[in-house]
Amino acid sequence: MLYIASDHAGFPLKEELKKYLSGLGIGFEDLGASQLELGDDYPDFAAALAQKVSGKDENKGILICGTGQGMCLAANKFKGIRAALAHDEFTALAAIEHLNANILCLGARVTNPETAKKLMKIWLEAEFSGDERHKRRLEKIEKL
Numbered sequence: 132m133l134y135i136a137s138d139h140a141g142f143p144l145k146e147e148l149k150k151y152l153s154g155l156g157i158g159f160e161d162l163g164a165s166q167l168e169l170g171d172d173y174p175d176f177a178a179a180l181a182q183k184v185s186g187k188d189e190n191k192g193i194l195i196c197g198t199g200q201g202m203c204l205a206a207n208k209f210k211g212i213r214a215a216l217a218h219d220e221f222t223a224l225a226a227i228e229h230l231n232a233n234i235l236c237l238g239a240r241v242t243n244p245e246t247a248k249k250l251m252k253i254w255l256e257a258e259f260s261g262d263e264r265h266k267r268r269l270e271k272i273e274k275l
């Protein structure tokens with residue numbers, strides 16, 4: 132299952148990405164925010180989504196806040212989470228080909244909606260390269 136979540140800063144972009152996913156025929160579950168709430172906190176949404184992805188290889192997620200950074204920090208506290216921030220096509224592709232990121236983080240205040248759609252599609256469609264060097268590096272991270 133694909134999960135998506137945002138705080139208030141990412142809320143409008145989340146709603147746009149949901150429409151885009153539906154248009155592509157890709158199913159997803161929205162873990163909030165369910166409405167624009169200026170006082171909400173990104174770690175709450177990062178935790179809700181990371182718990183769905185942690186330990187479940189078949190699941191992945193998209194987290195959106197203002198910068199994408201806070202979501203990334205919070206999600207990476209969870210075991211088995213490889214959350215990566217993407218802001219251009221190269222980082223979106225590397226997030227999956229090199230890092231096998233099971234969570235993509237996007238910053239709604241730095242990435243415009245059209246770019247965000249492109250980055251999300253790249254991340255969804257690409258695959259982990261499986262190269263020995265990338266596996267070795269990810270295993271080292273896992274052991275930290």
Ligand code: RB5
Binds near residue numbers: 141173199
């Ligand atoms: C919320 O104002 C903002 O700090 C948050 O969305 C995010 O950008 C944090 O990294």
